[in-house]
Amino acid sequence: QVQLVESAGGLVQAGDSLRLSCVVSGRTSSTLAMGWFRQAPGKEREFVAAVSRAGSRTYYVDSIKGRFTISRDNAKNTVYLQMNSLKPEDTAVYYCAAGSVSGQMALSRGIDYWGQGTQVTVSS
Numbered sequence: 001q002v003q004l005v006e007s008a009g010g011l012v013q014a015g016d017s018l019r020l021s022c023v024v025s026g027r028t029s030s031t032l033a034m035g036w037f038r039q040a041p042g043k044e045r046e047f048v049a050a051v052s053r054a055g056s057r058t059y060y061v062d063s064i065k066g067r068f069t070i071s072r073d074n075a076k077n078t079v080y081l082q083m084n085s086l087k088p089e090d091t092a093v094y095y096c097a098a099g100s101v102s103g104q105m106a107l108s109r110g111i112d113y114w115g116q117g118t119q120v121t122v123s124s
Helices: none
Strands: 003-006 010-013 018-025 033-039 046-051 058-060 068-073 078-083 092-099 111-114 118-123
Touching: 003 092, 003 111, 018 033, 018 092, 018 118, 033 068, 033 078, 046 068, 046 078, 058 068
Parallel strands: 010 118
Antiparallel strands: 003 018, 018 078, 033 046, 033 092, 046 058, 068 078, 092 111, 092 118
16 A cells, blocks of 8 residues: 655745655555645645656646756655745645656646645745
């Protein structure tokens, strides 16, 4: 059984940086495309970033391009989301996700597994 466990988020100020991690267990992470989604209060869950199984392809939602970076370390079964220049509008619960194809995940399709979510709050 695949489990995804995110690191703790936190409360940061606008302009700060924060790195989230997600550890995969129950399956070798290199067999999974990985991604991050987020859900702000009163809004639907949205795609944030995805990375292919080997890490060679990445996808981002336009609103975070140039500020967030997704990466993975398959030796550690871990995927990361480095978030820089955080804005109050980045406040959300962030979810780690896994699927078969990163391009499909970027379309919010083909998600097979979800983490429990971690709260990120950015104060102005």
